[in-house]
Amino acid sequence: MKNNSAHNHPPSQPLALLGGISAEHFLAEYWQKKPLLIRQAIPGFNGLLSPDELAGLACEGDVQSRLISHKKSGWKVEDGPFDEKRFAKLPAQDWTLLVQGVNHHLPEADQLLQQFSFIPHTRLDDLMVSFAPDAGGVGAHFDSYDVFLLQGEGKRQWRISEQKDLTLIEDAPLRILKNFQAEQEWVLEPGDMLYLPPHVAHWGVAVGACMTYSIGFRAPSAQELASEFLSFLQDKVKLTGMYADPDLLLQQHPAEIEPHMLHKVGDMLNGIRWESQDVAEFLGRYLSEPKSHIVFDNPANITLKSFKQRLIKKGIVLSGKSQMLFHGDYFFLNGEQLMALPAHHALWVELADKRQLPAASFTEVLMNDNELVEQLLDWYQAGYVQFA
Numbered sequence: 140m141k142n143n144s145a146h147n148h149p150p151s152q153p154l155a156l157l158g159g160i161s162a163e164h165f166l167a168e169y170w171q172k173k174p175l176l177i178r179q180a181i182p183g184f185n186g187l188l189s190p191d192e193l194a195g196l197a198c199e200g201d202v203q204s205r206l207i208s209h210k211k212s213g214w215k216v217e218d219g220p221f222d223e224k225r226f227a228k229l230p231a232q233d234w235t236l237l238v239q240g241v242n243h244h245l246p247e248a249d250q251l252l253q254q255f256s257f258i259p260h261t262r263l264d265d266l267m268v269s270f271a272p273d274a275g276g277v278g279a280h281f282d283s284y285d286v287f288l289l290q291g292e293g294k295r296q297w298r299i300s301e302q303k304d305l306t307l308i309e310d311a312p313l314r315i316l317k318n319f320q321a322e323q324e325w326v327l328e329p330g331d332m333l334y335l336p337p338h339v340a341h342w343g344v345a346v347g348a349c350m351t352y353s354i355g356f357r358a359p360s361a362q363e364l365a366s367e368f369l370s371f372l373q374d375k376v377k378l379t380g381m382y383a384d385p386d387l388l389l390q391q392h393p394a395e396i397e398p399h400m401l402h403k404v405g406d407m408l409n410g411i412r413w414e415s416q417d418v419a420e421f422l423g424r425y426l427s428e429p430k431s432h433i434v435f436d437n438p439a440n441i442t443l444k445s446f447k448q449r450l451i452k453k454g455i456v457l458s459g460k461s462q463m464l465f466h467g468d469y470f471f472l473n474g475e476q477l478m479a480l481p482a483h484h485a486l487w488v489e490l491a492d493k494r495q496l497p498a499a500s501f502t503e504v505l506m507n508d509n510e511l512v513e514q515l516l517d518w519y520q521a522g523y524v525q526f527a
């Protein structure tokens with residue numbers, strides 16, 4: 140996957156990834172609106188890791204994974220991390236291993252996500268990879284988020300429905316639709332892809348052993364945004380003055396919170412204000428904040444001099460666990476905010492957009508820019524960036 144992310148192309152350029160329509164066309168017609176089946180979205184794609192490697196990830200402490208099995212008695216969900224021995228005891232059919240955040244661990248997976256840059260990074264969640272032996276799947280369900288289901292090795296049958304009835308089976312350990320009525324169905328082969336907007340019912344069943352790559356998006360609820368914004372605002376609000384009542388009148392009930400006090404306090408609280416820059420800072424920090432289970436890798440110690448030498452030779456990439464966003468001159472990296480110097484602005488934009496700065500970016504001029512090199516070294520030591 141070389142440098143073929145969509146944002147490097149003019150918006151009207153047809154993309155094989157989208158079945159020959161442009162990103163602009165996709166956004167206008169399909170995104171959040173209707174499903175799209177794309178045969179050979181990535182010709183030759185046969186996956187990025189083997190079932191064994193996926194199982195290996197599911198045994199790691201900082202990886203979120205689930206094992207879902209289905210028997211006559213019903214559905215069973217087990218949460219990872221797993222002991223290797225768990226995989227030896229599985230039946231020949233009808234189970235699925237799901238591993239979240241594969242892009243955090245596999246540079247090729249992070250590069251795969253780059254092909255989906257026609258959707259802003261703020262909306263991207265992660266790459267989930269599933270393995271299932273024959274007949275495995277997670278049942279008929281709907282998700283609240285957009286997803287591109289890219290078929291890796293093997294085949295999977297997908298049935299979908301835009302039905303209104305989204306009633307779920309009660310008391311099941313996972314969300315399974317009670318009355319799924321398939322409207323369309325396809326068998327996806329390696330490299331085929333199905334885009335589903337939120338709330339489209341779907342049911343994927345492995346036809347022989349198969350692996351599916353879910354490029355998943357996220358959208359915060361209004362309630363989540365509000366409560367996160369309020370806790371962000373807590374440190375920003377600076378109201379002056381104190382409650383005062385030189386006009387106090389004798390109350391009939393000393394225990395009563397009476398209207399006069401309510402009005403005064405209401406007026407004080409109406410002094411809480413925020414600007415669009417506060418919203419930008421909140422969003423930048425909130426959307427780039429790593430999920431709580433993420434642990435950044437600790438690099439070996441390095442001197443400034445040898446760091447510089449390796450930068451010139453190798454260039455740098457964001458760690459798969461890093462999220463970098465910007466708004467104007469403000470950049471947000473893993474929940475931290477920094478203001479770019481005018482001389483560094485274009486470079487930081489490139490790093491945020493493309494998630495990499497090739498060796499060629501580091502010219503003589505930049506290498507003598509100590510502030511820049513020290514900033515990169517800080518990020519390197521925090522595990523936020525790595526040599527390419």
Ligand code: SIN
Pocket residue numbers: 235268269276277282286341343351352353
């Ligand atoms: C899977 O890969 O088995 C599940 C993907 C999904 O249905 O969202």
Ligand code: CO
Pocket residue numbers: 280281282341
């Ligand atoms: Co789903």
